Each structure stands twice: as C-alpha cells, then as structure tokens.
Amino acid sequence: MPDANALHDRIASNADRDLNDLLNLLRIPSVSTDPSRTSAMRETVDYLSRDLQAAGFQTSVWETGGHPALFAERTIDASKPTVLVYGHYDVQPADPLELWDSDPFDPQIVDGRIVARGASDDKGQVYAHVKAVLALHEATGTLPCNVKFLIEGEEEIGSPNLGATVEAHGKDLQSDVVLISDGAMLPGPTPTLTYGLRGLAYLEVRVTTADRDLHSGAYGGAAPNPIQALAEMIAGLKDDQGRITVPAFYDHVRELGDDERTQLERVPFDADAFQNDAGLTATPGEPGYSVLERLWARPTLDVNGIGGGFQGEGSKTVIPNTAFAKISCRLVPDQDPAAIANALEAHLKRVAPHNANVEVLQHAHGRWALSPLDGDGMTAATQAIRAVDGVDPVYVRTGGSIPVVADFQRLLGSDVVLLDMGLESDRIHSPNETFDVALYHRGIRVSAEFFRAIGQGG
Amino acid sequence: MPDANALHDRIASNADRDLNDLLNLLRIPSVSTDPSRTSAMRETVDYLSRDLQAAGFQTSVWETGGHPALFAERTIDASKPTVLVYGHYDVQPADPLELWDSDPFDPQIVDGRIVARGASDDKGQVYAHVKAVLALHEATGTLPCNVKFLIEGEEEIGSPNLGATVEAHGKDLQSDVVLISDGAMLPGPTPTLTYGLRGLAYLEVRVTTADRDLHSGAYGGAAPNPIQALAEMIAGLKDDQGRITVPAFYDHVRELGDDERTQLERVPFDADAFQNDAGLTATPGEPGYSVLERLWARPTLDVNGIGGGFQGEGSKTVIPNTAFAKISCRLVPDQDPAAIANALEAHLKRVAPHNANVEVLQHAHGRWALSPLDGDGMTAATQAIRAVDGVDPVYVRTGGSIPVVADFQRLLGSDVVLLDMGLESDRIHSPNETFDVALYHRGIRVSAEFFRAIGQGG
Numbered sequence: 001m002p003d004a005n006a007l008h009d010r011i012a013s014n015a016d017r018d019l020n021d022l023l024n025l026l027r028i029p030s031v032s033t034d035p036s037r038t039s040a041m042r043e044t045v046d047y048l049s050r051d052l053q054a055a056g057f058q059t060s061v062w063e064t065g066g067h068p069a070l071f072a073e074r075t076i077d078a079s080k081p082t083v084l085v086y087g088h089y090d091v092q093p094a095d096p097l098e099l100w101d102s103d104p105f106d107p108q109i110v111d112g113r114i115v116a117r118g119a120s121d122d123k124g125q126v127y128a129h130v131k132a133v134l135a136l137h138e139a140t141g142t143l144p145c146n147v148k149f150l151i152e153g154e155e156e157i158g159s160p161n162l163g164a165t166v167e168a169h170g171k172d173l174q175s176d177v178v179l180i181s182d183g184a185m186l187p188g189p190t191p192t193l194t195y196g197l198r199g200l201a202y203l204e205v206r207v208t209t210a211d212r213d214l215h216s217g218a219y220g221g222a223a224p225n226p227i228q229a230l231a232e233m234i235a236g237l238k239d240d241q242g243r244i245t246v247p248a249f250y251d252h253v254r255e256l257g258d259d260e261r262t263q264l265e266r267v268p269f270d271a272d273a274f275q276n277d278a279g280l281t282a283t284p285g286e287p288g289y290s291v292l293e294r295l296w297a298r299p300t301l302d303v304n305g306i307g308g309g310f311q312g313e314g315s316k317t318v319i320p321n322t323a324f325a326k327i328s329c330r331l332v333p334d335q336d337p338a339a340i341a342n343a344l345e346a347h348l349k350r351v352a353p354h355n356a357n358v359e360v361l362q363h364a365h366g367r368w369a370l371s372p373l374d375g376d377g378m379t380a381a382t383q384a385i386r387a388v389d390g391v392d393p394v395y396v397r398t399g400g401s402i403p404v405v406a407d408f409q410r411l412l413g414s415d416v417v418l419l420d421m422g423l424e425s426d427r428i429h430s431p432n433e434t435f436d437v438a439l440y441h442r443g444i445r446v447s448a449e450f451f452r453a454i455g456q457g458g
Numbered sequence: 459m460p461d462a463n464a465l466h467d468r469i470a471s472n473a474d475r476d477l478n479d480l481l482n483l484l485r486i487p488s489v490s491t492d493p494s495r496t497s498a499m500r501e502t503v504d505y506l507s508r509d510l511q512a513a514g515f516q517t518s519v520w521e522t523g524g525h526p527a528l529f530a531e532r533t534i535d536a537s538k539p540t541v542l543v544y545g546h547y548d549v550q551p552a553d554p555l556e557l558w559d560s561d562p563f564d565p566q567i568v569d570g571r572i573v574a575r576g577a578s579d580d581k582g583q584v585y586a587h588v589k590a591v592l593a594l595h596e597a598t599g600t601l602p603c604n605v606k607f608l609i610e611g612e613e614e615i616g617s618p619n620l621g622a623t624v625e626a627h628g629k630d631l632q633s634d635v636v637l638i639s640d641g642a643m644l645p646g647p648t649p650t651l652t653y654g655l656r657g658l659a660y661l662e663v664r665v666t667t668a669d670r671d672l673h674s675g676a677y678g679g680a681a682p683n684p685i686q687a688l689a690e691m692i693a694g695l696k697d698d699q700g701r702i703t704v705p706a707f708y709d710h711v712r713e714l715g716d717d718e719r720t721q722l723e724r725v726p727f728d729a730d731a732f733q734n735d736a737g738l739t740a741t742p743g744e745p746g747y748s749v750l751e752r753l754w755a756r757p758t759l760d761v762n763g764i765g766g767g768f769q770g771e772g773s774k775t776v777i778p779n780t781a782f783a784k785i786s787c788r789l790v791p792d793q794d795p796a797a798i799a800n801a802l803e804a805h806l807k808r809v810a811p812h813n814a815n816v817e818v819l820q821h822a823h824g825r826w827a828l829s830p831l832d833g834d835g836m837t838a839a840t841q842a843i844r845a846v847d848g849v850d851p852v853y854v855r856t857g858g859s860i861p862v863v864a865d866f867q868r869l870l871g872s873d874v875v876l877l878d879m880g881l882e883s884d885r886i887h888s889p890n891e892t893f894d895v896a897l898y899h900r901g902i903r904v905s906a907e908f909f910r911a912i913g914q915g916g
Contacts, residue, residue, distance in 0.1 A: 033772040093774060099670070157772050184676065198675060202773045211737025212557070215887040216760050217656060217858025218642065220788045221752035222732070222741040227761035227783070228696065234686060235693035274680070279669025279779075282813035283680040294679035302674050302777050303685035309763030310784060314491040314615050315660045315821040316551060317786060317859075318887055319760050321737075325685070326768060328775060330678045355740035363773040400675025401775075429673040429776055 004387060004449070010139045011132075011444055018131045018444060019437060021051070025123050026107045026116040032067055032090035032157050041067045041153050044089045048130065048151055055134040056142075057149070062169065064161035067153030071172060074133070075146045081376070081454050082146040084175035084414065086404060087126025087182060088155030091118035092429045099431035112437050119435035120426035125181035126151055128421060128443035136448055144455025148175060152404075155182075158202060158364025159404055166407050176415065177377035177454065178408045181443065183398050183420035184428075186268060189439060191385040191446075193378060194418035196296065196397030197405055199331035199368035201341040202304075204361040205230070205348050210321040213309075219319055224355040226323040227308045233351050234325060237301055241287050244301045244329075246347045249340065254333040256297050264292050267396055277425055296397035300330040301344075328363075330399060337365035367406030369416065370397075377417035380457055384419075384449035388442060419446065462845065462907070468597045469590075469902055476589045476902060477895060479509070483581050484565045484574040490525055490548035490615050499525045499611050502547045506588065506609055513592040514600075515607070520627065522619035525611030529630060532591070533604045539834070539912050540604040542633035542872065544862060545584025545640060546613035549576035550887045557889035570895050577893035578884035583639035584609055586879060586901030594906055602913025606633060610862075613640075616660060616822025617862055624865050634873065635835035635912065636866045639901065641856050641878035642886075644726060647897060649843040651836060652876035654754065654855030655863055657789035657826035659799040660762075662819040663688070663806050668779040671767075677777055682813040684781040685766045691809050692783060695759055699745050702759045702787075704805045707798065712791040714755050722750050725854055735883055754855035758788040759802075786821075788857060795823035825864030827874065828855075835875035838915055842877075842907035846900060877904065 011018075030044040031037045048070055049059040057072040067090060075082075094104035094117045102108045107116035114124065129149070136143050150173060152162055166173060185192035209224040239245055256264070269292050275283050285294040294300075308323025310316035329344065331337055345360040352358040371378065373395060385393045398420075405416050421443035427433050469476075488502040489495045506528055507517040515530040525548060533540075552562035552575045560566045565574035572582065587607070594601050608631060610620055624631060643650035667682040697703055714722070727750050733741050743752040752758075766781025768774035787802065789795055803818040810816040829836065831853060843851045856878075863874050879901035885891050 033770065033774065035771075093768075093770060095770070096671075156774075200675075200775070202775070204773075209738065212885065213554075213888045214736055215858065216758070216762060216786060217658075217788060217856070218882060218886075219736065219753070220758035220760050220857055221743045221756055222749045223736065223738055224740065224742050225760050227764050228692060231689040231692035231761070231764075234689035238686065278672055278677065278681065280667065280681055280813070281815075282682060284682050284811075284813055285679045291680045295677070298679055300674070300678035302678050302683050303689070303767065304674060304774060304776050305767030305769050305778065306685050306689075306781065307765050307769040309761065310551075311763050311765040312491065312551060312553070313493070315662075315784065315786070316491065316614075316762060316887070317658070317660070318762050320763065323764065326773065328674060328773070330675060353742075355738070355742055357739075398675070399678055400673065424676060427670065428676075429774070430671045432670075 007135065007139050007448055008445060011135045011448065014135060015441055022124060022127050022440065023107045023114065025127060026114070026118055027105055029105045030090050030118070030153065031093050032154050033093055041090065045070045048089060051130050051134065052149060055137040062165060064165055066161050069150060069152040069165055072149040074143060076143050077146070080145045081176040082148065082174065083451060083454055084148045084150060084173055084178045085129045086178055086180045087129070087151050088122045088153065089151050090153040090156050091121065091123065092156050096431065101432055109437065113434040114437060115432055115434050117433055119433050120422035121428035121433065122155065122182045124435040124440055125421045125443060128440055129179070129181065129447045131444045132447035132451065135444065136451060144452045147451065148173065158200065158366060160364045162404050163407050166404070166411050170411060173412055175412060178414045178416045179377065179419060179450065180402060180405065180416065181419050181421045182402055183400060183418060184422045184424045184426060185420045186394055186396065187270060187273060187424065189423060190268060191389045191391060191393045192420050193381055193393045193395050194398050194420055195371045195373055195395055197369045198399055198401050199335065199337050200328060200366040200401040201331060201337045201344065202328040202363040203341055203345060204324060204326050204363065206322060206324040206359045207352065208322040208357045209355060213321050214319040216317040216319050223319050224353065225319055226356060227320060229353050229356045230308065230323045230325055233348055234303055236351055242285055246344050248343055252334045252336065253299060256293060267292060267394060295399040297332055299332050299335060301327065303327050330401065332368050333370060335368070337367055341365055366401045369405040369409060371416050375415040376457060377415040380450055380453035381417045381419050383453040384446050387449045388446045419450065465593065465597050465906055466903060469593045469906065472593060473899055480582060480585050480898065481565045481572065483585055484576055485563055487563045488548050488576070488611065489551050490612050491551055499548065503528045506547060509588050509592065510607060513595040520623060522623055524619050527608060527610040527623055530607040532601060534601050535604070538603045539634040540606060540632065541909060541912055542606045542608060542631055542636045543587045544636055544638045545587070545609050546580045546611065547609050548611045548614050549579070549581065550614050554889065559890055567895065571892040572895060573890055573892050575891055577891050578880035579886035579891065580613065580640045582893040582898055583879045583901060586639065586898055587637070587905045589902045590905035590909065593902065594909060602910045605909065606631065616658065616824060618822045620862050621865050624862070624869050628869060631870055633870060636872045636874045637835065637877060637908065638860060638863065638874065639877050639879045640860055641858060641876060642880045642882045642884060643878045644852055644854065645728060645731065645882065647881060648726060649847045649849060649851045650878050651839055651851045651853050652856050652878055653829045653831055653853055655827045656857055656859050657793065657795050658786060658824040658859040659789060659795045659802065660786040660821040661799055661803060662782060662784050662821065664780060664782040664817045665810065666780040666815045667813060671779050672777040674775040674777050681777050682811065683777055684814060685778060687811050687814045688766065688781045688783055691806055692761055694809055700743055704802050706801055707757070710792045710794065711757060714751060725750060725852060753857040755790055757790050757793060759785065761785050788859065789826050791826050791828060793826070795825055799823055824859045827863040827867060829874050833873040834915060835873040838908055838911035839875045839877050841911040842904050845907045846904045877908065
C-alpha cells in the first residue's frame with residue numbers, strides 16, 4: 001500500500017492528463033433518449049474500457065434491450081472486501097440548444113468549471129473513480145481491495161433494462177459495498193454523504209377529440225378542445241394549496257420522525273441561495289413542510305412537458321385534434337412506484353371529459369432508497385472525507401432518483417454509499433451544465449482514499 | 459353583352475385550361491406566416507397579375523408593412539356600377555405535414571376534388587373570379603360592369619396591414635359592391651349567400667417561473683411549474699358549463715331576435731354529419747343555444763396551441779422554466795375585438811400565480827360583420843345563383859372571420875356580398891385541404907353571371 005502522501009503526489013502529477021481525458025470523454029454525445037446517437041454510446045463504452053484496462057481491469061460489454069452496459073473487474077485477493085462502483089455514461093438531451101453559451105459537446109473551462117453536457121451528471125463523477133483506480137494501479141501495481149465497475153447507458157431514460165441486468169449478472173456483481181457518485185454535495189462545498197433518494201413514476205397522457213385539426217371559425221363553439229381538456233385535467237391534479245389530489249397518493253408516505261426532522265434542521269441549507277440561483281420568486285409547495293422536507297422527504301407531481309396545436313410563430317386559427325403532456329412524480333418511502341403510476345393513470349382517465357379520448361403511456365418507474373448510516377461503506381466514506389477534506393461529512397437525503405440503488409439493495413444485499421462530488425449549481429439537465437475542476441480532482445482523491453479505507457477495514 | 463349560353467359555352471370550352479392554371483397557382487407555397495416564403499408570395503402576385511392583364515386589367519403591386527397586395531382594375535363605363543373583388547392569395551401553414559396523403563403544394567385530383575393547401579381557402583375561390591372576367595373578356599372584348607380586384611397576402615395572419623391599405627387607397631378601392639368568396643356553402647351543395655361573419659381576437663400568453671430549466675429531482679416540491687400555472691389559467695377561462703369566465707366578455711353580445719332564430723331553424727343543417735365528419739363524439743358548448751347558434755351567433759374561446767418543457771420522445775425529468783399558449787376568441791355583434799383582447803389579457807395576468815411572470819402578445823384583431831339582405835349586391839348574387847343553379851340561395855351567417863369585410867363597410871361604405879364557393883368538408887386549415895372541381899367551374903359561371911346582373915341592374 002502506498003502512503004497517503006505518495007498517492008496524492010501521484011494524483012497531483014497526473015492532474016492535466018486526468019482533466020484532458022475527461023474533456024475528451026465529454027466530447028462524445030452519448031444522449032440515451034436520442035435514437036440517432038447509437039454509435040456515440042458504443043464509442044463512450046470503448047473509451048471507458050480502454051481506461052479501465054490500463055488500470056489492470058478486465059472489461060466486458062453487456063448487451064441489454066437498449067444501450068449496452070460496461071462491466072469491469074479486478075480481483076486482488078478474494079479475502080478482501082469488494083467494492084462495486086456504479087455510474088452512467090449516458091447524458092440528458094442538450095436541448096434547448098440556443099440557451100447554451102457554447103456547444104454542449106465541446107467542453108470549455110470557464111471560471112474553473114468545465115461547461116459541457118454530462119460534465120457533472122454523470123461522466124465527470126464516475127470518471128473520477130476510474131482515474132482513482134488508475135492512480136492506485138500506477139502507484140502500486142495493485143489495488144487496496146477488489147473493485148468492480150458497472151457503468152450503464154440508460155440512467156437518463158429511467159434505467160429500463162438495468163433491473164434485468166443486475167438480476168441476470170447477480171454473481172458478477174457480488175460485492176460488499178456499492179459506491180455511487182451521481183449527485184450534488186451541499187454548497188460550500190460541504191463534503192456530503194447521501195443516505196436517501198426519492199423514487200420516480202413517469203407517464204405521458206394524450207388527449208384526442210377529433211379525427212383532424214379543425215378551423216376555429218367553422219367549428220368554434222361546438223367542438224371539444226383537447227388543450228382545454230388537458231389543461232383542466234392538469235389543473236385538477238393539485239388543490240389550491242399545492243397538495244396532489246390523486247386518490248390514495250399520500251396513503252403510504254412515511255412521515256418524518258422527530259429525529260430526522262431535527263437532523264434536517266442541522267443541514268446548512270440556504271433557502272435564499274436555492275431560490276435565487278434558479279431565478280425563482282418563491283418556493284411554493286405542499287403546506288406544513290419546510291423547503292428541505294419538501295425536496296427530500298415529500299412526494300411531488302410535475303408536468304415535464306406539454307404540446308398541442310400550433311406552436312410556430314404568429315397565429316393559426318385552429319382547434320387542434322390532440323394534445324399531450326408528460327407528467328412525473330418523485331416518490332418517497334413507502335410509496336410503490338407502479339401503484340402510484342397506475343393511480344395517476346386511472347385518475348387522469350376518470351377526470352377527462354366524456355368527449356375526449358385519453359391514452360396513457362407509462363415510462364419507467366424507479367424505487368426510492370434509504371441506506372444505513374452505520375454500515376461499512378458509509379464508515380469508509382466518512383474516513384475518506386476526513387482524510388482528504390479534514391472534516392466530517394454532512395449526512396443528507398436528496399430529491400433525485402437513482403432507481404438502481406434500490407435494485408442493488410434488494411437484489412445484491414450490498415451496502416450502498418452515495419458519495420456526491422457535484423454541486424447543486426452544476427445546472428445538470430439544464431443548458432450550460434458544469435463541473436468544478438477542483439472538485440473533480442478532489443473526487444479522484446476521495447475515491448482513492450475510500451478504496452484504501454475499505455481495504456484496511458475489510 | 460354575350461347571351462348566357464354563349465358565355466357558358468365559352469367557360470365550358472376553357473375548363474381544362476382553367477383547371478390546370480389553378481393547379482399551377484396552388485403549386486406556389488404562399489404561406490404568409492412563414493418568413494422563408496417571401497419569394498413565393500411575390501411569385502403568386504406575379505402569377506395572378508399575368509392572368510388579370512390577359513383579361514384587360516391594369517395591375518399594381520401595393521407594398522405593405524408585410525406581404526404585398528395585388529390591385530387590378532378595368533373601367534368600362536364610369537356610369538356603370540363598380541364591383542371590387544376581394545380575396546387572398548396567402549395560405550395557412552401545411553403542418554403537420556405527416557398527416558397529408560400527398561405533398562400539400564403538389565396538387566392531386568382525387569375523387570373529383572383538388573387536394574392542396576389553399577385549394578379552397580382561398581386561391582381556388584378568388585381565382586374563379588379571375589377566370590370569370592377572363593371568360594367575359596374573351597367572349598366580348600369587354601366586361602358588363604367596372605371591376606376591381608384586391609388580392610392580399612396576409613389574411614391567414616389576421617390582415618395586419620389591410621386596414622391601413624384600404625384607408626390609404628380609399629379612392630382606388632371606391633366601389634358600389636364588394637364581392638368576396640372565401641367560405642363554405644351548405645352541404646348538398648346548397649347555393650348559399652353569407653350575411654354575417656364573426657370577428658376575432660387572438661393573443662399569445664407566456665408564463666415564466668425561473669431563469670432556466672430545473673432538475674425535477676433537485677427542485678421538485680419547491681419550484682413553481684409554468685405548465686401547471688398555465689394549465690390552471692386556461693382551465694379557469696371556462697366554467698363547468700363551458701361559459702367563458704373573462705369578466706365583461708358577454709356584456710355587448712347582441713342576442714338573436716326571434717326572427718333570426720326562426721330563420722336559423724330553416725337552414726338545412728345536419729348536426730350529425732357535422733359531428734361525424736370531424737370524428738367528434740359530441741358537440742359541447744355554451745348551454746342554452748343550438749349548435750348552429752353557437753357556431754354562427756355566439757362568441758367562443760379556444761386554445762389554438764400550447765407548448766412547454768420536453769416534447770421529444772421518451773422522458774426527461776425537467777421542470778421547465780417557461781410555457782406558452784395561443785388563445786383566440788371568435789366574436790359577434792356588438793363585441794369590440796380590442797376591448798375583448800384587453801379584457802382577456804388583463805384577466806390572464808390577474809389569475810396567474812404570484813410566482814409566475816406573465817407576458818401577453820396581442821396578435822391582430824378582426825371585427826365581425828353583418829350585411830343587409832336587400833342591397834344591390836345581394837340581389838345580383840341571388841339572380842346569378844338562380845341563373846346558374848336554378849334555385850334560390852339560402853342566407854346564412856358563418857363562424858369564420860374576414861376582418862376586411864368590416865373595414866370595407868366602415869371605410870368604403872360599400873355593399874358587401876359573400877358568395878361562398880367551397881364546402882365545410884374542404885378541410886381548410888387542416889391536412890388534405892380540398893376544393894371540388896365541379897364547384898370551381900360552377901364558381902366561374904356564378905361569378906360571370908354576377909357581373910352581368912350588376913351590369914344590367916346598374
């Protein structure tokens with residue numbers, strides 16, 4: 001084992017190479033929702049495979065029903081603990097393109113931050129782990145523990161094939177701890193470990209009222225309007241206080257205990273900064289809960305997109321025949337994603353006007369997750385943060401969803417550690433996504449220290 | 459003057475030429491709302507100019523703030539009455555293109571109907587008048603009365619410059635009767651003269667709640683959603699009976715008298731055919747009025763388009779920062795379009811949530827119109843229909859808007875005749891717009907007879 005200083009010197013001397021290699025990775029437009037990007041997905045897998053092979057790993061490309069997953073493993077000593085690093089190489093669509101200051105797939109460094117789609121979510125974060133095992137390998141010719149990687153290509157479309165992949169490859173994925181970096185630490189930056197994630201239910205509803213678009217002069221006054229119908233259906237999904245009206249929606253929501261409420265109050269959350277950073281004039285939501293409680297521990301319903309009729313410039317006097325909306329819910333313990341999606345679908349069909357045809361398409365669901373704070377993984381992560389940052393981490397929940405966390409807990413029985421490297425201000429899923437260069441290099445060091453702590457503790 | 463038979467023989471012998479010339483006119487994609495079609499607009503004006511020059515007319519291109527208008531005149535005898543034919547050479551956008559069975563700008567003849575954007579609205583109808591004066595000129599070397607044409611290029615975008623044009627060229631446009639063919643006769647086909655048109659107020663509303671799109675996991679539960687806000691605003695524009703809730707909206711609506719209600723009941727309107735033709739399962743609307751009353755004599759509010767957030771395939775977990783809708787009202791006597799637009803704008807701003815920024819853009823307004831049934835123009839049109847069709851016309855109102863009709867009545871003091879040549883089943887403003895070939899040729903004959911009747915009566 002190298003001592004900590006030698007390892008950190010090695011990482012520091014590779015800083016330029018590690019940064020340039022990340023920029024090259026970000027140049028590959030691996031947008032999983034875009035059918036025209038199939039070859040970019042393969043290219044990204046090849047790129048990551050070469051890095052992991054250089055660190056002494058054996059790699060495999062696992063085909064799925066959709067984009068392939070990359071699996072890599074290096075076993076040092078069967079008596080040592082095994083860490084499985086999970087991440088995703090796919091990214092969100094970059095649109096609306098016109099709101100980017102630079103090409104989303106031509107990374108720029110502006111004010112110490114890498115600007116590119118996927119910089120923080122999740123290429124930059126998963127790649128820090130790749131560079132950490134490479135540094136350990138280069139410094140010592142070995143690793144402090146056994147390490148596996150599973151880097152999938154469908155996280156941004158809800159990981160539709162990952163559950164089946166984890167189930168089919170349960171033996172390959174056997175591990176003591178699953179390590180995931182796909183989130184934001186608290187501002188400061190404050191070293192953060194996440195112990196809770198929300199789940200997701202996502203569906204699409206289409207309302208159709210006629211065979212074809214109609215002239216608003218010839219038909220206006222006697223033809224149903226699908227946009228009006230859809231607007232009424234959406235408006236009715238919340239009451240005037242912001243509570244979701246879908247029957248049974250809140251039935252299985254686990255209320256926060258006094259302990260967790262107290263812990264949440266200790267989190268250094270700046271509600272003004274949260275509001276101002278996004279240009280919000282208010283932070284409305286379910287009454288009776290703080291902003292942080294609403295973000296981390298309460299379920300939500302948001303319309304993610306809507307479209308119908310004439311959207312071009314100018315005016316067109318048409319009554320469209322169809323309109324659609326994409327609607328999703330963030331879910332919390334102990335809501336069941338499939339049950340919520342079914343309840344929402346049934347509710348939408350029930351409240352639709354009789355003169356409208358309603359079709360609902362359910363996209364992928366994802367389970368919420370909660371991890372134990374006293375497990376081996378969380379303990380090693382705490383040690384790694386102390387070693388690199390010189391402080392104890394803050395333990396938080398987060399509003400986002402990583403459906404696979406629940407799958408790992410359920411199917412592998414592994415301890416799951418969420419070691420966030422990004423920042424809320426990284427603008428993930430938005431134009432001008434960023435990742436702080438210093439936090440990328442810090443992430444490599446924390447990752448290497450984590451593997452050392454696991455190796456020593458196992 | 460030719461006798462009626464000689465004129466009709468002349469028209470019949472030109473049938474193939476007249477049809478082919480219309481097909482060529484329809485090949486020019488004169489979409490007024492599309493900035494890339496500027497040269498097609500000029501090309502259409504040139505095409506029509508050549509035809510009118512061949513009929514002995516002097517032509518002028520009148521520049522406006524937008525697309526040019528074509529003016530043409532031929533004065534035979536200053537003591538004879540003058541007819542001003544008004545029409546428009548611009549067409550609606552053809553989208554959604556994928557719903558057309560053939561290229562909208564490559565006319566096909568299917569089951570005796572021309573299939574092309576603009577076939578009925580309004581190129582085919584205005585061109586029938588052009589071919590009528592050409593037939594009269596070819597048969598006699600002269601015309602039975604003085605005739606002028608004003609063919610504009612901005613009707614489908616609300617004729618924003620036509621009021622100013624009519625005002626500026628009031629002397630050129632001096633006429634006894636304005637003749638317009640831009641509508642649908644009753645099914646049968648039943649020869650129809652329209653004496654009433656609705657007006658229009660059209661606006662666009664944009665709701666913005668943040669500086670940028672937000673991640674629905676990181677912000678869901680504490681960020682306002684502009685689609686939700688817009689849906690609530692739209693839903694509130696009508697009560698649960700379908701009545702429009704904008705304050706003062708109905709204040710100046712002239713209720714139908716018993717006479718007109720009786721007359722409406724005599725119109726051979728097939729409500730089932732109306733419903734089935736468009737694939738509607740119901741004809742909902744304002745309670746207390748028949749379908750025909752709601753279509754012709756009651757004001758409406760329809761959302762013509764809506765857009766916001768992610769509309770691509772699949773799912774994107776975004777809270778968008780902005781959403782918009784296009785909303786228009788059809789108006790009736792004695793509503794003032796500007797006042798209604800202002801009331802709707804003020805109402806939308808008033809009902810918007812406090813955390814949303816609301817911008818409203820008013821598109822062009824148009825006035826409703828009602829014409830006297832006993833004027834010289836309507837009398838001559840009745841005679842022309844008797845001569846060609848052998849029956850009396852049915853007198854109707856229509857739900858559509860031709861804002862210039864009100865301008866002609868107000869600014870020129872002319873009698874306005876609406877001689878509809880199309881059918882409701884022409885699918886104007888929709889994919890696969892059509893115009894019946896036989897009704898096109900019939901239109902040429904009725905137009906020629908109208909000029910004869912005016913010349914004899916003047």
